[in-house]
Amino acid sequence: MPVTTLRFIVDPIVAPMPGALGRYTGDLARAVVATAPDGCAVEGIVSAVPGEDDERIMNAVPGLAELHRTALPRRELAAAWQLGVPTAAAAGFVHAPSLLAPLRKHDRGEGTQIVVTVHDLLPWTHPEALSGTSVAWHKGMMKRARKHADAVVVPTHALAEQLGMVADFGDRVRVIPTAPRAGLEPGDDASRRREELGLPSDYLVVSGTLEPRKGVVDVLAALGRPDAPDLPLVVIGPESWGEQHLATAADEAGVAPERVRHLDDPEPGLLAAVLAGATAFVAPSHDEGSGTSLIEAFSLGVPVIHSDIPAYAEVSAGAGLAVPDDDDFVDALLAAITAVVDGPALAERLVIAGHDRARAFSWTDSAERVWQLHADL
Template structure:
């Protein structure tokens, strides 16, 4: 008898797949690759265009089947939030997000399981960062998860602790880490890619938006401090946030626009070139939940400077240079000191590069997939 695990992969064909779409693809590919004997993997996707179905099948080779719901994504999200549909029926279901058919079931009777994944608690900690509709949906789905999920997966112990403060899930929270996105490696055309993106010979790299909690503004303030190395800054993110614009904010901190190189929506090979070529990668977010950006930089041997957010400290495990955010307003000064140290001390940069590369080996999608299979088996 074959045991079938069905994974909800709808985010792959969402209008903006984003980081969650990459997570869904990479984890599902690994789940398929790690399929135990007498088991199979099927995918669940909302009613979509034929080309979307083709894309799922192309990105997830080895699927035993593709279940297509009768409702489109928006309608399905609303129906699952209200518990108005039993689609896609009983079985073993793994959801890479809260987007799942959470309903009353008894796994001791028919073996049905539903496991969901939580990547942040922004709906509770920073609701202003989301639309009111998204906040309501996430809170509604969390209530359903508290009632009906057999387990809830999170990427870090730090997030597990924060989630336990939001919802009483007892012992159902499980930590299964992330890994670098698929394709994040240097190819033979790395120099051509660097030239096309206009990368200088030396630069700092930082990801994020101008939203205060992301820490990008703190990095800009740090680079404007006297004595901080006059390096270009490659910003991996959007040009604006609300009515604030990157170049304008940079100028307000004394940084000439020519020092700012903004890149967004890079494919994995381009991102690999940016990270690998950076003098240092800065991960300044005040309250990170996953630390995946650090893992990706580590995998390319880039020296990493990061905030002391709990998830960052957990993922880094001392392989990066931690900078306390604090509540005293001195974060930019501490960042400036850290950036100066890493970019002027070649021995420190080399130690961070080696330590990060070593640490990156602790994270792989294969390991994550095997943990997913084991979790379902334990249930």
């Protein structure tokens, strides 16, 4: 019986800084392998990486039928695909977890289909957040996707609508949500791990950088007000952004630097321990394409306070406490934080609503949608 093969681009897993894209790639690829229909197999595509990276990928995504290594290293491969240079990886059913894909003219009737993924539109909305080279590459690949992609996956309907303002993909856009990262379980030693970090019984958590669009500076501004709750803040993210440093930003906002801690990309178990013990998780971003951080907090039973940007509003669906993203954002943010900190009944309602909402997201469901998408094509 012939086997239908889906080729999944797994290169982000072994990128120098895998980050959120590497996690997304690994989580979705594992689920795609696990949900493969009868008569279907999944193979991986990776750039010309060292042999030990091959082993890392096979361990990260067990069950891959085969791993195809291209002739070009990562940077050269990205440049070649931007120019439409043909490679062996362009054949068959190809699923890319980003815009890094062999996008060129092809005939679906001959068994080739290419699906790409867009997670945000920063090159258009906030180009200052990226290097000039990265902005140019993304814009070039988006043009190629508009011409040659059979479908484009986005994590939210909000991003799908925003994407329509950048490129016209017609009915080729498919919304496939994300889910909590693998291993996001507090564990029996969660209390001990929080104690080792010196965390008290009450504290707030925010995720992001000091980049203005992320809203961390707004949280600091809110907590710096004289009437703000006197709680520590744990920042999940780097200690600095450009020339700005977290301690300096806190001090300028009127928050004692010792009240602010940071964890730069903690492993899932530690992140889960920190989130699970938090008084509230604050998601103050002014521009996001997905709401994965909200889903993760919901899944751990943490009251969530978030800006009312479209992606967050869609993912939350009322399970979090929304703050209008307008000129009074800092004041409204402080009011929301105070309401949760001083209102145990409100906090409990948010916990229950978040748990219920988290059940709507799973990598199994996302993977099944991937298979359905390729079947539809």
